[in-house]
Amino acid sequence: MDTTRQNKVSRLLQKDLGEIFQLESRNLFGGKLISVTTVRISPDLGLAKVYLSIFPTDKSEDTLKAIKMNTKNLRRILGNRVGKQLRIVPELAFFVDDSLDYIENIDNLLS
Template structure:
């Protein structure tokens, strides 16, 4: 059973989403290698010590490579995030990345509908 996120978790999640989007746009351009990476959702643990970041990657076929690269550089990305949230959070959460494939799912459904 999944618990409802508190207001604090939601606020921290939104802040992390905003800051990581900015990091991908500016500092981490070399990591995303010409793909479009969007932070679609951030889930934060109740103790604010862990954040799971859901990413949408376009083109879809590069999502596994991008995910592996970002996991490899998670420490650096966490450090950059820490520089931005140091005044809001006492502890910078550990981060883990996951692919949000909802857009790919929608595209597949649309193709199936058009084929009929």
């Protein structure tokens, strides 16, 4: 059960992280298309689980490793953006969101 504050903070983080990935993906990740699908934040607002959709999907694990290596840098950039709205910038944990691949697989099986 997420509170209203958790929902607001997760939407804020999703929007700002999406913009960061849009601006920085060319420099940091070789121009891969990375979109933030979901952000789930803990009740104490200390940890944010960020689910990413990465295209092309064949290199998603390598891209996820690169993102995890740059987590500190991404958190710093995020802190500069949301520093006035949040007292504590949450720790970021990144995961691959493979729900689109799952849906595509089901569609292929049905047709």
